[in-house]
Amino acid sequence: MDPSSEISLLENGETLRGRWTINGRIGGGGFGQIYEAFDEVNREFVAVKVEPRNASKPVLRMEVVVLKRLHGSPYSCSYLGCGRTDNINYLVMQMQGKNLSELRRAQPAQKFSVSTSLRLVYEALHCIEAVHAEGFLHRDVKPSNFAIGASSATSRKVFILDFGLARHFIDSQGRLRSPRSSVGFRGTVRYASLNAHREKELGRHDDLISLFYMAVEFLFGSLPWKRLKDKSRVAALKKQYTANCLLGGKFPELESIYNYLEQLNYHTKPNYENVRKALCRCILNNKVRFDDPFDWEQQDQQSSYSSSYFESTDGGVGEGRARGFDSHGNEGKLTNYREPTPSERMLIDENPLNDAE
Numbered sequence: 001m002d003p004s005s006e007i008s009l010l011e012n013g014e015t016l017r018g019r020w021t022i023n024g025r026i027g028g029g030g031f032g033q034i035y036e037a038f039d040e041v042n043r044e045f046v047a048v049k050v051e052p053r054n055a056s057k058p059v060l061r062m063e064v065v066v067l068k069r070l071h072g073s074p075y076s077c078s079y080l081g082c083g084r085t086d087n088i089n090y091l092v093m094q095m096q097g098k099n100l101s102e103l104r105r106a107q108p109a110q111k112f113s114v115s116t117s118l119r120l121v122y123e124a125l126h127c128i129e130a131v132h133a134e135g136f137l138h139r140d141v142k143p144s145n146f147a148i149g150a151s152s153a154t155s156r157k158v159f160i161l162d163f164g165l166a167r168h169f170i171d172s173q174g175r176l177r178s179p180r181s182s183v184g185f186r187g188t189v190r191y192a193s194l195n196a197h198r199e200k201e202l203g204r205h206d207d208l209i210s211l212f213y214m215a216v217e218f219l220f221g222s223l224p225w226k227r228l229k230d231k232s233r234v235a236a237l238k239k240q241y242t243a244n245c246l247l248g249g250k251f252p253e254l255e256s257i258y259n260y261l262e263q264l265n266y267h268t269k270p271n272y273e274n275v276r277k278a279l280c281r282c283i284l285n286n287k288v289r290f291d292d293p294f295d296w297e298q299q300d301q302q303s304s305y306s307s308s309y310f311e312s313t314d315g316g317v318g319e320g321r322a323r324g325f326d327s328h329g330n331e332g333k334l335t336n337y338r339e340p341t342p343s344e345r346m347l348i349d350e351n352p353l354n355d356a357e
């Protein structure tokens with residue numbers, strides 16, 4: 001059964017393990033269905049991801065492994081439980097707010113301001129680094145796999161979702177696993193790195209290249225290959241467009257990040273710190289403040305760029321929504337404002353990406 005089909009795997013009012021009462025479906029991608037449920041023990045809303053027990057491509061097992069490893073991380077959902085019934089496998093986790101794809105598509109020109117774009121990318125970089133630090137590649141980095149928090153305390157934070165395609169890249173001895181010579185395509189065509197198109201074993205830099213494509217889409221509203229489904233045609237365009245061209249020459253620091261990442265391979269650990277430095281320089285040069293309101297908090301249409309070769313709408317993925325999201329209730333209030341740390345401030349003045357680790 002296609003889990004994203006209209007056939008719901010859970011009914012409203014149904015209770016899992018006598019604790020989580022289903023309250024409605026909030027999303028469903030290619031691999032699972034996501035429900036809102038009420039946790040009768042902690043008296044709060046939670047998210048439940050479900051797949052059929054006989055799924056042709058089961059993903060929840062890996063999701064549970066990764067979420068448990070990340071439990072307590074400020075960049076991922078808390079793990080709350082998992083189990084199975086006669087028909088389904090399920091995973092219960094912390095409820096987050098809207099995903100970054102739906103937030104972007106809700107913007108007037110379907111793009112974020114420079115300020116919002118750069119800060120979201122900055123936060124998403126932390127998320128990806130946290131996953132890599134636990135020895136996992138995400139392999140499906142895209143805007144619908146990041147969400148802002150659902151509470152006033154977390155509504156200015158970004159959380160990474162969906163570890164269904166994750167892969168452990170280190171072995172039990174802590175060594176890098178040997179790359180396989182060929183693997184099938186992994187990820188989402190629009191954001192996949194060229195290595196994914198080549199069906200090569202993906203490395204840490206490939207997750208960051210997908211983040212770069214997210215950045216372009218945030219800033220300009222779309223990617224040139226957004227309407228193409230054919231993987232080889234998308235790959236041809238990804239080869240054709242330089243970072244300079246994708247960014248219209250407006251963000252040299254992001255260009256330098258892409259050009260750096262492109263030189264890396266499966267074996268090299270990206271220098272996350274230097275990528276962050278380059279991003280910080282971009283933030284500084286564009287006069288972005290970490291305490292600016294996000295676009296959805298205050299629609300003030302600050303400096304955003306337009307680009308004639310991009311079209312204005314997209315068929316972005318991710319249909320999730322989450323109740324309890326309260327950014328409107330907190331509009332204008334910087335409930336979770338985070339100053340750059342002293343080391344981040346220092347980074348801004350240094351020259352990044354000179355040395356690859």
Ligand SMILES: Nc1ncnc2c1ncn2[C@@H]1O[C@H](COP(=O)(O)OP(=O)(O)OP(=O)(O)O)[C@@H](O)[C@H]1O
Nearest residue numbers: 027029030031032034047095096099144162318320
């Ligand atoms: N913990 C959560 N809290 C709130 N919303 C969530 C949560 N987990 C997932 N969602 C919503 O459901 C959507 C789909 O979730 P997820 O990506 O895990 O499913 P999927 O089947 O793997 O999707 P895809 O195939 O598109 O990657 C997310 O984009 C998000 O909007």
